Amino acid sequence: MTRDSSADDGSDATRRALLRAAAGATAVGAASTAGCLGVTTPADVSARHEVTGNVDYVVGPGWLADHRDEVTVLDARDRERFRRARVYGARHVPFDDLTRRTPTADGLTPAADAIADAVGDLGVSPDDDVIVYGASVGSRVTRVAFALEAIGHHGSIRVLNGGFDGWNGRVGTGSRDAVSPVDYAPNPTEAAWVTREWLADRVGTFNEDGPGLVDARVPEAYLAAPGSDALDPGHDRHGHLPGAINVHWVGNVSGRGMTDPGRLITLYSGDAGIDSAETVVVYADDNVDATSTWLTLKAIGFDDVRLYDGGFDEWANVDGDRGRYPVETATNVVIETDGSVGGDDRGGDFSCTG
Template sequence: MTGKRSHDDDANTETRRGLLRAAAGATVAGAASTAGCLAVSTPASVSAQYEVSGNVAHFVGPGWLADNRDDVVVLDARGAEQFRRERIYGARHVPFDAIAARESTDGGAVPDADAIAAAFGEIGVAPDDDVLVYGASVGSRVTRVAFALAAVGHEGAVNVLNGGVSGWNGRLGTGSRDRVAATDYDPDPAPSTWVDREWLAERVGTFNGDGPGLVDTRVPEAYLAAAGSDALNDDHDRHGHLPGAVDVHWVGNVSGRRMTDPGRLVRLYEVEAELDRDETVVVYGDDNVDPTSTWLTLKAIGFEDVRLYDGGFGEWANVDGDRGRYPVETATNVVVETEGSVGGGDGGGDFSCTG
């Protein structure tokens, strides 16, 4: 595959890359310096390992939240039972099904801005609120909430908590949530955050060449249409991927409960996947939740124009009518290997000295 990046990157791009790589080292060093002895883990040291420094957007650590707690609306993206059992004090539970809602248009499925805005309004979020989203980790439920806010044109800042609730050592709440007065959320849809099926169909044959970057965020077995694989969705009429797409499984963005080392992410997407941070990049998956992890990760490391195909491969593979306009490819494959794991448990650390 031939990328569009020039070997003569400008000085600003090089500076951004340097800052990101420096931030990765600083974060690791900072976390390592917090423990008093090798066998001790305290709430403070657990919290410290999730701090974020350097030129990384949208991801913040527990220290940032402690400093800004009174100035942000905190949203919990986990399931209702997890929320009731334990949550950051004062957090509001996100109605997840509503913020993943889609509507059908002549061009294909797109985010349902009215339904999404109504869901945020129901929990008292106003368009100009600064928002902090957290979950059990920085997995795709969290990033879908961030995307949904962007899709309805949210005016306030949107950040996500690195490490999730396990890294928070501040006040916690339990039980049923306190009622928050609903507000009217008048959406200002931002079509620049997504593309539809027809937008993609018009550009088939140009992806990752003369046109936009295109990233398939599914597991390689689904991308490759591996015969007999459990990764193949039985509901799909066709298997494979959009022509020209490069496969980078979204789990590579996450290391346990935190974002992957920023320097590693820069290498993964700019060097190995050969994406151009200054050009449009589209991400898609089987649905419209998991690929939002890649959407936010690319924005966090400085990509200028990142968009989600909200209809996903499920829409593309099962489209009615002339399927020649919506081809599925299996012969040409570019898979970028990733390493990652998503921590989903709610347990904290061991807060005693054991040796």
């Protein structure tokens, strides 16, 4: 990986040509066969994470190399990693600000004004085309993408497959470059999420005649497995929303990249039986991990995907008459997944390595 922050335009052009050539024979998640005697180069790593086929939102390093001067790059990693090395010109995301929620009579919703203020402080305007990266394509990255969509961002929103380690271009270090804040007026996309009351009105219809409902947590939390470390001790109740099926979000990720799109279509449309033409709602304990499934489903062609921003944390601990907000344990549908997240791009407490 080039670490000279003063690389000239000629080296950038050469790098882009190499990336395009390498990408021609690769697909998402394909194992690299380049190099001799098993040696893997930065170009091999970048080529391995190129994205081909009809996939939305997710792009590879070659795409970013070709469009670097046309997009605003956002780094969703922690600040220390950002300071050590980053895509040249990237701006560090204040992640906690993009997870804020506002209490309403119907339940928690994305805090559009606070999120918009944080985005505006990065110098991002509503019409800017944006690409987000992390250490992988884990849920920190997808939460940033969701937050932008939630506030009605007009420009394109993309995430970088392979994360920072897949980038083979110019790198910056040290404190962030100065940016000029802008006044970002949000225009919330309310169709991007649902509330507690929206769900309560539809209990008994999920995955039958009504919307699909996907629980993206680890199976032990979904099943309320006695004694499991996956059970949040702060929850008054354990289990899942009635009618929800369980597809753990980590199945969306293979190491630092997106799981093969064909496998994802099989997982969600085939194994889980979710209709891509109908409304699908995803949730987890918080409002971070489920955004991986939110973006994955949209990327592979699902028409209407929404996030329950309050999450199971809100549902399990709701005040008042809980008969309207039941928790189920007797009926369970768990779809097995195999995935791993590299680079600590995780929003919740689940720990795995890639």
